[in-house]
Amino acid sequence: MNQVLILDKNLNKALTSYPINKWDRIIYSPIYQSEVQKKFCNEVFSNLYNFNQSIEFRPNVKIDDQNNTKFFIASWDCYEERKRFDFKNFQFIVHNSLIDQFNFSNKTFFTSFRREVEEIIPNHFNEAIQIEFKSVVEKLNSYFSSNAPSTYFETRNQLFGDDFSTKFSALLSHGLLDVKYLWNQVSKYEEDKVKNKSTYWIKFELLWRDFFYHSYQFYKNRIFSKNGHKGKLDFERISLDEAKIMKSAYHTPYILSALKELTKTGYLSNRMRQIFASFLINDLNLDWREGALLFEKYLIDFDVYSNQGNWQYLAGIGHDPLGKRYFNIEKQIKQYDPLKKYLTLWA
């Protein structure tokens, strides 16, 4: 029987789980919805091509089912949702998470999750294997040789810049970078150089990522319901109307700038994402799922669990019991962009 590996978003894990000569074919077949995402997928493929030249690149293509073929599908995003994988004989390769299994219940909040996890999580994972993809090596070297990790807590709320945040998110969401390996790198930095609140906070954010993943494992499809996983179920179909969002953002320069940055680079800073979401939910009174769809279309570091989880959090229906979050744009700007550099960059 032929063994075919289909790569989508869990690249490192899939390529290191089995010996490479196991596969008769390896196909990189990502789904992208916009030009920025397409561009990034090309970049990812150049990394894969450097690693192994026999990998085929067939984006957004439906691959035909064949008899006598077993498909291994590497994907991280809601792996059951694979409309184009119409295979009889297939197996999924999942998990790019720190904790492989967690006993999530409907009473689990992040704090209790963190407390429980921190007791069992090691400083170094022995089993973390990382392929030396070009962009991963470069990124890791430049980040951990600088002082950036020791100032992460202070700089993470900036709106733009080079090293104000880790910017590992795109590598993580495509699975180029193994999250356990990254954890090891942070621990190593703590031992060799500095251990402070900032380095802890990098780990803290990685735990959030895992938290949303395990939340999905428990709530399943409910994370797509309008009222969140705990509220009344509502799966009414919504569609993304970009023109409407563009039009209503027209008179708010900061939101317009954010939209430009999002659609042109596929990236937004953490703070800007929150301001943008708050604007969409509170000022435009849009369904939060519409914003989530917008992000799904453009972000190059789109991760379905974190995306749904964070939008729910901003809409006040997530795991956080504090209710709706409102970000006053003027106040935020005064605090984070007093010289209006962000505005002059994008407007």
Added chain:
Amino acid sequence: MLIQISLKLIDIKDVKTLFLIALFSFNSYSVDFSYLKDSTKGLYTDVFIVEKDNEKVIEKYFRGYDKNSKHFSWSMAKTIAGIIFSKAVDEKLIDFDEKLNKYFTYKYRDPSILNIAQMSSGIKFKESYTSVPVDADVIKMLYLDGVKDGSVNYTLSLSPRKELPGKHYYYSSGDSNIMMGILQKVMTKEKYLNYPWVSFFDPLEIKASFEIDSKGTFLGSSYMYMTPEEYLKIGRLILNDGIYKGRRIISKSYLKLLYEPARGAHLNAVGSSMLKSYSMQTSLNKFNPIKSLPPEFSHLPEDSIIIIGHQGQLLVVSKSANLIILRLATDRKKNLDRNKFFKDIYLELKEKNLSYQVSIDSYRNEYDKLEDKAKDKSNLSRLKNIFQFIYVPKLIKRLAAKEYCSCTKVVKRKKELCLEDLKNSLPILPFFIEEKDNIISSSFLFFPAKAEFINEKLGCRLLHN
């Protein structure tokens, strides 16, 4: 007072007399049909009619039912709701090729509406009552979680099956209700709530009741009420190629779909009889060419349309034999051996020189092969038939309130008889069942479950408290 009534009902004399009546009432037939009323096996037949060549050969009514009393349809509603849905397709409001995600968000799979109608949506909906009953999604949808969020939302919150849409068959009440939810999306609320009558029942001169859930979605999976004569009318409509009094009610294209087995059912029938053949919300009796398996019912014609309800309701229509079989019942367990039942009818009619061709005439060899296989598995299949009901008080309260409301208000049956029916399906009755201003509340002590009677057409629905 209510406890007294229920105590009276298990009076030994009553049971004996019932049994005697049962024995005598079937006396006029050469075939022994008395098992149909054997309450020790949980069989309670209410109406039994066989119509051959447009004439009623058998016509019997029991347990206080008559020609004009409405009866619970349970899953028989699916087929009729499917026909009502097809009216909207004829009006070009919906297309069977459209995808579910045009109307609702279901992130895992995107079945076409045809897939949903053919019970192949790919949603993991637990239909069986056999394991822990509270675990069954059909119970949760109708009486527990589904009351709050609506049946469609409940179904869409479930995880997917590993089989893909269109490539399997899994009988699911959730799929039927999603169809009704899609219908709700394409028209105004007012039009929707009148649609079944305007498009289907009124032209057929049927005064049916069809109940809705808390979101106002018709519960096409379960709750329809009609008189025996009206069920027969639907049988005659199918027999007459969808034409009633010179007017076409079922379109030709839908009739074609109705008689054409779904490919999924022949490919991979999950969790049900391998022999199952299914089309649009209805069972068929067709040969399976993919697995070369004979039709499910050996003593029914091969072109039969078989409409089945969960308390033993049956409506069978066969064009080649010009035959309609109607059995309305309130069985406690799914204990009716349908194959034996159909065989008895076949023998009875043969005796009266009204013979017709059945599937065993053409596929005798295949049936023999199957019988050899079945002998090995006989013990296992018996275990599956244990029909336990529900241990959660909330469920008992809600089920009692809803079914008591429908029984007294829609079916208009006597209160004592309704209580008796309830007792057959529940391990214990709620201590209080009260009626006030068209609201039935039932409770053990506190926190009553409430069902509201809306009107004659829309019947009763559970209220979420």
